[in-house]
Amino acid sequence: KIADRHYEDEVSIPGLPPLHKGHPDVHLRQGVINSLHLNASGEVDAEKAFFVADLSSVYRQHERWKKLLPEIEPFYAVKCNPDPYVLRLLAALGTGFDCASNREIQQVLELGINPDRIIFANPCKATSFIRSSAKAGVDMMTFDNTDELHKVARTHPGAKLVVRILTDDSKSLCRLGLKYGAPLVTVPALLAKARELKLDVVGVSFHVGSGCYDSSAFADAVMRARTAWDMGKEAGYDFKLLDVGGGFEDATFENTAAVLTEAIDQYFPQRENIRIIAEPGRYYVSKAFSLAANIIARRAPPAPEHGAQEADVDPEHPSVMYYINDGVYGAFNCILFDHQSPQPYVLSMNGSFHVPSSAPLRASSVWGPTCDSMDCVCPMVQLPAGLQVGDWLAFENMGAYTICAASQFNGFEVSRVVYTTGAGPGAVEVREALRAFQG
Numbered sequence: 328k329i330a331d332r333h334y335e336d337e338v339s340i341p342g343l344p345p346l347h348k349g350h351p352d353v354h355l356r357q358g359v360i361n362s363l364h365l366n367a368s369g370e371v372d373a374e375k376a377f378f379v380a381d382l383s384s385v386y387r388q389h390e391r392w393k394k395l396l397p398e399i400e401p402f403y404a405v406k407c408n409p410d411p412y413v414l415r416l417l418a419a420l421g422t423g424f425d426c427a428s429n430r431e432i433q434q435v436l437e438l439g440i441n442p443d444r445i446i447f448a449n450p451c452k453a454t455s456f457i458r459s460s461a462k463a464g465v466d467m468m469t470f471d472n473t474d475e476l477h478k479v480a481r482t483h484p485g486a487k488l489v490v491r492i493l494t495d496d497s498k499s500l501c502r503l504g505l506k507y508g509a510p511l512v513t514v515p516a517l518l519a520k521a522r523e524l525k526l527d528v529v530g531v532s533f534h535v536g537s538g539c540y541d542s543s544a545f546a547d548a549v550m551r552a553r554t555a556w557d558m559g560k561e562a563g564y565d566f567k568l569l570d571v572g573g574g575f576e577d578a579t580f581e582n583t584a585a586v587l588t589e590a591i592d593q594y595f596p597q598r599e600n601i602r603i604i605a606e607p608g609r610y611y612v613s614k615a616f617s618l619a620a621n622i623i624a625r626r627a628p629p630a631p632e633h634g635a636q637e638a639d640v641d642p643e644h645p646s647v648m649y650y651i652n653d654g655v656y657g658a659f660n661c662i663l664f665d666h667q668s669p670q671p672y673v674l675s676m677n678g679s680f681h682v683p684s685s686a687p688l689r690a691s692s693v694w695g696p697t698c699d700s701m702d703c704v705c706p707m708v709q710l711p712a713g714l715q716v717g718d719w720l721a722f723e724n725m726g727a728y729t730i731c732a733a734s735q736f737n738g739f740e741v742s743r744v745v746y747t748t749g750a751g752p753g754a755v756e757v758r759e760a761l762r763a764f765q766g
């Protein structure tokens with residue numbers, strides 16, 4: 328552990344319960360806390376791309392959540408980033424967990440979490456998964472179709488079911504309604520079937536779509552949830568749970584929280600006996616992770632002969648191609664699956680962390696390491712002209728839907744994570760981590 332020799336002081340973040348409570352293997356340290364970056368022969372691999380995760384950023388997002396949405400219990404969406412330290416931190420902070428599969432449920436239970444802090448929020452589950460969740464005591468689960476009800480009746484008759492309704496997701500980055508959610512007109516028949524099968528439906532859930540920048544979508548969804556709630560009453564149920572799903576964005580969180588609170592006040596004015604939960608994912612982790620990647624190759628126009636003028640470069644078309652050691656098949660799968668456009672900044676140049684602000688810029692493109700031409704990270708970006716092989720680029724907001732869906736295509740390993748606590752994984756922290764790697 329290279330970094331630990333520099334950062335032995337264990338720190339406590341004000342208000343943060345000791346992370347190692349019940350989890351003796353986790354210690355927050357100031358600066359880098361884990362830097363096991365060894366290659367196959369046990370040597371430090373100083374060239375490998377790596378994430379820097381700032382756990383205090385996750386903590387701050389939780390504090391912000393509690394302040395702005397005090398009535399809504401967050402059930403973190405594990406799929407977004409199942410990083411073990413993030414999960415442990417959130418477990419210590421008392422959140423619940425939204426799991427999509429058996430494996431996620433296992434991972435959360437292994438943290439010592441009580442099964443009643445888990446919602447199995449996948450409306451279309453394999454029968455074997457429903458059976459295992461029954462065994463594990465995970466009762467809360469969503470559904471949006473009658474086949475699911477039959478499976479649950481057979482394998483987990485004691486389940487506490489939550490009907491997931493379809494809401495307007497047209498303004499969100501990822502439209503989950505294309506795949507999930509019962510249209511309101513189908514809800515009465517679904518609930519009648521649930522009653523016939525003697526199943527317990529305890530409430531309503533929705534998801535406005537992942538990456539929802541339009542806060543009014545939450546208000547509209549709460550209105551629809553109210554209609555479904557009343558349909559529950561008609562069917563003879565006494566719902567007790569409202570699940571407002573995920574979709575929360577860091578940049579619009581204040582507005583979304585205000586709009587959501589107002590809608591809940593309007594449509595659920597009497598709610599002493601109603602439990603309200605949410606399934607935030609990216610809100611908690613997106614900005615907590617940065618990625619540092621090494622320039623492993625470059626294709627540039629030939630340098631001008633001594634005394635000659637540099638050939639005209641078109642500022643609109645990339646003249647330099649940089650190849651870095653993480654790409655679309657790795658962390659940057661978020662470009663394909665999560666509709667992101669990560670933009671790099673220069674972490675180190677010519678072996679120095681001092682990047683002259685006066686350096687002339689060149690239109691450049693940035694590519695991943697695999698042999699596939701689809702593996703393009705940035706088709707067009709302005710980067711300093713003197714950037715070369717061995718220099719480092721970094722990318723912010725890389726915590727959501729990145730590591731979790733990264734593959735090892737072409738034999739490239741998934742980039743490791745270095746953990747810090749501080750002011751966020753900005754250039755200072757990422758350089759600090761890089762310096763630690765390079766000894």
Ligand code: PLP
Pocket residue numbers: 404407425448449503534536537538539572573574575606607608609610
């Ligand atoms: N809940 C469910 C059922 C989801 O499918 C997702 C994301 O796909 C989430 C929660 C998390 O959404 P977000 O990361 O936008 O908060």
